[in-house]
Amino acid sequence: MKTLLRYFSLAKYFLKINIQCGLEYPSYLISWLISNPLQFFFGIITVKVIITNFHALEGWSFEQIAFLYGLGIISHGLSVVFFIQTWYIDYMITDGEFDRLMVRPLNVFFQFCFKDFNFVGITDMLPGLVIFIYGCIASGFSFTVINIIKILLVIIGATALRGAIYTISGSLAFWTKRSGILTSVYLTLFTYTTQYPVSIFPRLIQDLLTFILPLAFISYFPSSEFFGIDTGYRFMGSLSVWTFGVGIAFYLLSMTVFKIGLRRYESCGS
């Protein structure tokens, strides 16, 4: 218990230091604040153009897609805030940054997680929030207590799932010394699979995104539950709870992969 409290207060202090670091460069923050939202607003405009000129995407209306699209971007933004350091594990290894973390009397994974908070990620999240709220209102989403809890579970689960995938692919650097390229592959993959209904893909890919790399849980399955759209997959219980469970399970898995990687580091060095 004492250890838990100590780690909690240290986490708060790391957060404070990171905010201070972020505020050292205000113009950097502002430039992202301008460029990041633009990217997502153009994204949703494209969807609008496609739907008005052609037809509804696999039974999804524009408003419903806006809901899904916004929900996906919120967890993307949060994962960029909390997990950005996983994108640079290869640099941390070649720079010997882990040596530094290992000579401190703290858990290495904890230090790694709280080393960086990237507030620039909030500039990713804000447009997501705007689009999501628009989607909620336009599609007639009902703000009941149950629904709000479900949304929170989905956001936590989806953020954890994204973080877990980044952590696992970043940890591969313990073996390969290079993993940065994988990150950009995942980023693209996330874009394609969380901002549009997964049902636009062939069934085989839908299966992959459900059972192997369960990205369909980030925004597609929970949104389909809210709108009562049939996905062709049957799950016991609420899909929102499934998202939460899948996210946490993957996160625990990623911790194990990181631990095994660190053991490898201890035997090889940088």
Place this chain on the structure above:
Amino acid sequence: MEQKTTPPVIKAVNLSKEFITKKKESGIKGAVKNLFFAKNTVKKAVDGISFEVQRGEIVGFIGPNGAGKSTTIKMMCGILNPSGGEVWINGLSPKKDRQVIVKDLGVVFGQRSQLYWDLRLGESFELLRRIYEVDKAKYDATMEDLDRILNINDIINTPVRQLSLGQRMRGDLAAAMLHSPALLFLDEPTIGLDVEVKYSICKFIKEINKKYQTTVILTTHDLDDVQALCDRIIIINDGKIVSDSSLEDIIDKTSPERQLIVDLYTDDIQLEHPRAEVVKIEGQRVTLKFRKTEISASELISYISKQYAIRDLSLVETDIDDVIRQIYKQQREPVV
């Protein structure tokens, strides 16, 4: 046998570390071949070294680049696991009890900083104070001490990115000493620093050693530091300890040459001596090399003064760089 009351701070027995490296062939053909048939070769970075360090010692680890110094240090602080043998810090194994051991350990890597680049120096200290759970009163007392030796208060409010290399190193040393560790590892602490800063860092190391009985392990290429600080020098080459003794002992053992430089009034110099070697004659100046064990300086001077009038002379003592170089070389060409 006398019973020792305090166990050694560091005890290494037959400590080894092997790295597996892939043998690569050159050229494009080789690169493609490497993809499929890479030959693994085992490189022994540290090859069965044993030593003990007692509380309060200042030990210098020296050796050429790639000799295994850093690997040894990394094994002692638990960053690397040994592939053979064992090391104990205060009786504990860093492999099993890393988090316990590092509480009482200060580490400075000269080429890397643990300070937050964007923030004022004091913020990094405050974070470390929390990590090591140093209470405020103890922290203030330590800071006062560190300020006296390293003038920390002059720079504590400056963002780390604006500090000069020397100021940053002072900050890093203070950061490593905040929790008053009993054991301090310094990996090339004076690299790239000017004479003034080097001097104050040496002074700092001496003072904490005297005042707190801090055990200091130092790796460096700067032999002046070693000369100024270390009671004991461990020379590592090719992963093995080739010498473990005081600096005087090393000099006496290798007994290398001293030099005598004599200025005469003539440039027509014809000088020879069976126990001294004439290195060079430049105008009116002659340089001779001789060994302490074979001839004394005064003997040599009187010998020269019998033939020429001496205008001026100077005696150059053994250059410890030469001594060390000689030891490295002996290792490479073993005497059969």
